[in-house]
Amino acid sequence: MSLTSSRHRRAGTAGLLALVLLAASACADDGPTAGSGGTVKIGLLASLSGTYQSVGKDIRDGFQLYLSGHDGKLGGRKVELVVADEGNGAATAVPAATKLLKQDRVVALTGVVGGGSVAAVYPLLNETKVPFVGSNGRPELKDVSRVWHTSYLSDEPGEAIAAHVRDDVKGKVYAIGPDYQGGWDELRGFTEAFAAAGGKLANPDGKTTFTPFPATTNFTPYFARIKASGANAVYTFYAGGAAVDFVKQYAQSEIKDVPLYAAGFLTEGGVLDAQGDAARDIYSVLNYSPDLDNAENREFVAAWKAEHDGSPTTYAMASYDAAAVLDRAIAAAGDDATPEKINAAISQLGQIASPRGTWQFSPTTHAPVQKWYLRQVRQDGRALSNTVVGDLATVGG
Numbered sequence: 001m002s003l004t005s006s007r008h009r010r011a012g013t014a015g016l017l018a019l020v021l022l023a024a025s026a027c028a029d030d031g032p033t034a035g036s037g038g039t040v041k042i043g044l045l046a047s048l049s050g051t052y053q054s055v056g057k058d059i060r061d062g063f064q065l066y067l068s069g070h071d072g073k074l075g076g077r078k079v080e081l082v083v084a085d086e087g088n089g090a091a092t093a094v095p096a097a098t099k100l101l102k103q104d105r106v107v108a109l110t111g112v113v114g115g116g117s118v119a120a121v122y123p124l125l126n127e128t129k130v131p132f133v134g135s136n137g138r139p140e141l142k143d144v145s146r147v148w149h150t151s152y153l154s155d156e157p158g159e160a161i162a163a164h165v166r167d168d169v170k171g172k173v174y175a176i177g178p179d180y181q182g183g184w185d186e187l188r189g190f191t192e193a194f195a196a197a198g199g200k201l202a203n204p205d206g207k208t209t210f211t212p213f214p215a216t217t218n219f220t221p222y223f224a225r226i227k228a229s230g231a232n233a234v235y236t237f238y239a240g241g242a243a244v245d246f247v248k249q250y251a252q253s254e255i256k257d258v259p260l261y262a263a264g265f266l267t268e269g270g271v272l273d274a275q276g277d278a279a280r281d282i283y284s285v286l287n288y289s290p291d292l293d294n295a296e297n298r299e300f301v302a303a304w305k306a307e308h309d310g311s312p313t314t315y316a317m318a319s320y321d322a323a324a325v326l327d328r329a330i331a332a333a334g335d336d337a338t339p340e341k342i343n344a345a346i347s348q349l350g351q352i353a354s355p356r357g358t359w360q361f362s363p364t365t366h367a368p369v370q371k372w373y374l375r376q377v378r379q380d381g382r383a384l385s386n387t388v389v390g391d392l393a394t395v396g397g
Contacts (some may be wrong), residue, residue, distance in 0.1 A: 040077040040330060040337055043084065043106035045097055045121075047113040050088035051214045052240040054270045055113050055315050059135050061308065062319030063110060066327070069303055074323065075330025075337065082106060086113055088214060089180070090120035097121040101128045107339050108133060110322045113315075115139045115154045116181035122147065131343035133326055135319040139185050144366040148346055150325060151318040152287055152395075153367045154182055157263040158190025158235070160372035160393045161285035163197045165190075165261050171232025172202035173261075176222060178238060179210035186237035186263050194235075202231035217245050223253040234258055239265035244274045251278035259283070267377050267386055269313035279377045280384060287370050288314040288356040289388045297355035311385070317355050325349065362396045369396030 044063055047056030060083060072079055082104045084096040093112070100106050101124050109125070109132045112118050118138040125132050131146045137154035141147055165173060175191055177183040187208040191201065203209055211222060226234060234255070238246045243266045250260060264286025267279050290301050290311035300320060304312040312320075325346060330337050332345035351360045359370040371394045375386040 038077045039080055040074060041080045041082060041104065041106045042074070042326065043082050043097075043100035043104060043109045044111045045084050045086050045093065045100060045109060045117075046111040047087060048083075048085040050092075051242060052088070052113045055136065055240055055265075055313075056086060056111075058269060058313045058315040059111050059113065059319040062135070062312070062316030063323045065303055065307065065316070066320045066323035068307075070323075070327065074327045075333065077330060077337070086111070086117055089114050089116050093117035094120050094124070097124055101125075101130055106130065107337060108326055108342055110326070111135055111319065112138075114180075114182055115185055118147075119181060128339075130339045131346060133322045133346070135322040136315060137182060137185070138367075139181055140365075146343055147366055148325070148361060149367045150321040151314070151368070152370075153189075153365060154185030155189025155192075156367075156395045157265075157285045157287075157372070158186055158188070158237070159193040160395050161235075161261065161263075161374065162190050162193035162199065164285075164374060164390075164392060165233065165235060166194060166197040166199040169199075169233040169259065172200045172230070173233045173235050174202040174226045174229055174231035175208040176226070176234065176236050177208060177210060178213035178216070178242060180213045182239075183210060183213065183237060187235075190235050190237075190263075202226070202229040204229060214242065216242070219246050219249045220253065223250065223255050226258070227254050231255075231258060233261060235261045236266060237263040239268070240271065243267070243271045247271075247275045247282070248278045261285075264314065264375060264386065267375075269315065270310070272377065272384060272386065273310070277384070280379075282377045284375050284377075284386065285372055285392060286314055286375060286386070287368070287372055288317045289373055289375055289386055291385070291388055292356065292373075294355070294357060296353050300355040312355075314356075321352065321354050321356075324352065324354075365396065367396060370394065 046059040084100055086093045112134050113136050115138050125146045134149040136151050138149055175187055177187040260282050262284045264284040267282055329342050329345035333341040351358050359368040362369050372392040373388045374390040374392050376389050377384050378387045
């Protein structure tokens with residue numbers, strides 16, 4: 001064998017390898033698609049550590065519950081679910097989302113606990129052209145072409161209960177919540193709708209009192225301010241560990257007899273177990289309760305209780321619904337389930353049968369048009385539960 005012929009063969013091999021790599025690169029530039037063998041890769045981002053760990057775990061478990069009830073498939077395809085930790089907010093959510101979208105190359109993203117995390121991750125969705133089916137609250141965004149939510153906009157709980165509080169209290173209400181995106185949105189929804197209904201805030205400056213987040217664990221100084229304001233009631237939003245601290249301290253404070261109204265997350269799920277009797281009689285607003293009487297909810301609650309202690313939360317329900325949305329959308333996208341085709345399919349879904357009752361995406365906000373419920377923490381057998389005591393407004397559109 002001559003040196004020249006050997007070099008020619010090596011050059012030919014190298015050239016062939018270069019062509020293969022170039023072709024692979026070109027295919028990669030087309031973006032993620034459903035994998036060979038009928039698999040589809042979905043990214044789930046949720047707070048699996050930090051203040052909202054319990055919320056994040058419910059979001060993860062709700063999605064997985066749907067998968068386990070559907071043979072691990074969405075749209076007839078086996079699912080590879082890639083789970084990442086959102087942590088306490090944007091600082092940890094963005095790098096986790098970047099890995100899911102750019103390295104793992106998922107065809108859709110779901111989950112996300114914090115509204116601030118959604119706002120921070122949002123530019124990545126437009127950059128990668130991957131649809132996001134969120135399963136917790138979010139702020140308003142300018143472009144929702146690839147953003148869908150099975151839960152709510154963060155201002156809607158307060159908006160839904162404001163008129164009821166105005167009618168029920170017949171006096172001034174003190175507004176208080178955490179100083180971050182979710183808190184701003186939740187309290188803005190209440191205070192604006194409350195004012196529109198003719199309600200007056202007891203806060204001395206007429207504005208919500210915001211507590212540093214996540215640093216605030218001692219709420220006693222704030223209860224003293226509420227006492228001094230002469231408030232006839234309190235409206236608040238806290239969740240996770242902060243909700244436990246707030247409710248336990250409230251029940252021991254000098255304002256313990258002042259009626260407390262809240263976005264439902266204050267007493268939702270595991271936090272109610274941790275709060276115990278301190279949470280008794282609190283009124284809250286939410287889009288879901290495990291005691292809703294419909295076929296979808298009975299099936300959902302039974303499946304949840306077969307795998308978990310306690311009843312499902314709104315976080316688990318919304319994530320379960322996110323899986324249902326992706327199930328239908330991926331099936332409608334056909335053999336070539338690209339992110340763009342999945343996104344287009346979501347826009348055509350129409351009404352969705354859900355444990356909360358039937359709902360559909362608003363064509364303008366891409367969040368649910370849905371009914372909201374008034375709940376009260378009451379004794380239910382041996383345990384306390386969030387019992388539905390009435391219907392509130394249907395919000396969305």
